[in-house]
Amino acid sequence: MNDLDERIVRATQAGLALVPEPYREVARALGVGPVLVMERIRGMLADGRIRRIGLVPNHYRLGYTANGMSVWDVDDDALARLGPAVGALPFVSHCYRRPRRLPEWPYNLFAMVHGRSRPEVEEKLAKIRELLGGACRGRDVLYSRRILKKTGLRLA
Amino acid sequence: MDKRGDDLDRAILNRLQGGFPVCDRPFARAARELGTDEATLIRRIGRLLAEGTLTRFGPMYDVEKMGGAFTLCAMRVPCRDFERVAALVNAHPEVAHNYEREHAYNMWFVIAAASPQAVAGTIRAIEEETGLPVLELPRFEEYFIDLRLSA
Numbered sequence: 001m002n003d004l005d006e007r008i009v010r011a012t013q014a015g016l017a018l019v020p021e022p023y024r025e026v027a028r029a030l031g032v033g034p035v036l037v038m039e040r041i042r043g044m045l046a047d048g049r050i051r052r053i054g055l056v057p058n059h060y061r062l063g064y065t066a067n068g069m070s071v072w073d074v075d076d077d078a079l080a081r082l083g084p085a086v087g088a089l090p091f092v093s094h095c096y097r098r099p100r101r102l103p104e105w106p107y108n109l110f111a112m113v114h115g116r117s118r119p120e121v122e123e124k125l126a127k128i129r130e131l132l133g134g135a136c137r138g139r140d141v142l143y144s145r146r147i148l149k150k151t152g153l154r155l156a
Numbered sequence: 157m158d159k160r161g162d163d164l165d166r167a168i169l170n171r172l173q174g175g176f177p178v179c180d181r182p183f184a185r186a187a188r189e190l191g192t193d194e195a196t197l198i199r200r201i202g203r204l205l206a207e208g209t210l211t212r213f214g215p216m217y218d219v220e221k222m223g224g225a226f227t228l229c230a231m232r233v234p235c236r237d238f239e240r241v242a243a244l245v246n247a248h249p250e251v252a253h254n255y256e257r258e259h260a261y262n263m264w265f266v267i268a269a270a271s272p273q274a275v276a277g278t279i280r281a282i283e284e285e286t287g288l289p290v291l292e293l294p295r296f297e298e299y300f301i302d303l304r305l306s307a
Contacts (some may be wrong), residue, residue, distance in 0.1 A: 009215075009217060009222065013214075014214070015214035016176075016213060019198070023179075023180070024180070041178050048207040050215045050217055051174075051217070052173070052216050053174065053215045054176045055169070055172050056173070057209060058210065062169070062209070062233065069264070074283065084299050084300070087300030088300065091254075093300075093301060094176050095296055095298070096297065096299065097296045097299070099293060101293070104291060105261075142257040142261070142264070143258045144255045145257060146255070146256040147247075147255055148254035149254040150254070
């Protein structure tokens, strides 16, 4: 990670300035040219260090009050095939394989599902269950109650 | 003119969750595509941030590709101790976000740091400060991530 890239990250991690020329603002703060800053940012977009540039909505404010982290105990041999299939479902926003921690934690697949109500989330979970079929040995869903950190404290 | 929750707000929310241009006047370019003008778009985004509809506006970084490390952690926190433990956990700048969830494992947080060693150090510190074990669930594989909600 090159030094200028790192300084750009530090200068933008709290967000971009709401001014007509936000990249020029970053460049000014770092004492370099705006063309160079934009070039570096494009480079970081191209190699994936920047996932995307844009806005992050607050789920709750958009009415997505039911946020379910669904967790699944899926047969390891089937996971390479089923993980991407679950991830490809249009309503799954994040999907990861994580380690089991037996005996406390038997689940190895995590799929985040957001909805405007719990019944809506449950319907979506039923679709995941159907897709996993016989490879699924157990499941649970953990609804978020509160954001404790990130955007300040908000009640769900 | 700046009504709450109108069509322009919705268009901004739906279409600017990614793809914000990298050019001299990015708001002007994005505004053209949204059928508005630069000053209005800047004002609207400012208001959406101020009222809490948006939590952030800018580049979203991939911590791992940046050379850093992160992991998901869970704790079973006794109810009577919950607020105290939340404060101890949140006090670590490495704790990027933290959620209360309805489960025996009722506290879920992400630790992001410059190195795996720094992540491990933060976990140890949290265990010592709170007296509770931390269940560490690092990501082994990512099947999908694209949180774009429609307004």
